[in-house]
Amino acid sequence: MKKKTIAIDMDGVLADFESQLIDHYNTAYGTSLTKESIQGLSEEEAFKERDLLFKVLNKDNFFRTLPVMQDAVESVRELQKNFEIFIVSAATEFPVSLAEKVAWLGEYFPFIKWENIVLCGSKRIINTDYMIDDHCKNLDYCIGKPIMFTAFHNVNQTHHLRVNNWKEAVAVLNETL
Incomplete structure (x- = not known):
């Protein structure tokens, strides 16, 4: 069968992905986002700096780690x-x-x-x-x-x-x- x-x-x-993205975004942008602070937000609302977000996601070893x-x-x-x-x-x-x-x-x-x-x-x-x-x-x-x-x-x-x-x-x- x-x-x-x-x-x-x-x-x-x-x-x-959430934890890693928050850590990298906070480091790059100087924010203090937490898992709790973004609950219920869309990705666009949580990560307002879209250019920075794409830089983080295109960074070497982001996905590998x-x-x-x-x-x-x-x-x-x-x-x-x-x-x-x-x-x-x-x-x-x-x-x-x-x-x-x-x-x-x-x-x-x-x-x-x-x-x-x-x-x-x-x-x-x-x-x-x-x-x-x-x-x-x-x-x-x-x-x-x-x-x-x-x-x-x-x-x-x-x-x-x-x-x-x-x-x-x-x-x-x-x-x-």
């Missing part, structure tokens, strides 16, 4: 027993991130085969049974069942099934078996 498929986003889902989300490695390994996992990242907006993301995955998720890594511009083409992502702009086009991973910018969004952490994600997906 063919396994069901899951597309899993990287930034904000597997990798703690992202921390791993708590329980992500163990949870993906667990899900892999019953699902085919694809790591899907809309990475082409920041070309420097492409090699860094592949290297990051090789370090933290070496059990994900290279052919199950999809670095793209738009996720509208992704056709999996489930998609775990923190952005509604990706989940709204999901062909399968969208699962929203909580992030500062989506806490006020309610139109997708929400999970707050990897333990919840595993529980929700295991219920579908």
Whole structure:
């Protein structure tokens, strides 16, 4: 029997993008943003200096040094027993991130085969049974069942099934078996 498929986003889902972005942005701009202070804000509201934000995101090693989300490695390994996992990242907006993301995955998720890594511009083409992502702009086009991973910018969004952490994600997906 063919396994069901899951597309899993990287930034904000597997990798703690929020913490890294706040640290780098604060250092570059002299601000004192915290995870708490940006809850419920859009990315544009939280990071007002857009030119600076793009400089931070295009900085060498920004994506390569992202921390791993708590329980992500163990949870993906667990899900892999019953699902085919694809790591899907809309990475082409920041070309420097492409090699860094592949290297990051090789370090933290070496059990994900290279052919199950999809670095793209738009996720509208992704056709999996489930998609775990923190952005509604990706989940709204999901062909399968969208699962929203909580992030500062989506806490006020309610139109997708929400999970707050990897333990919840595993529980929700295991219920579908």
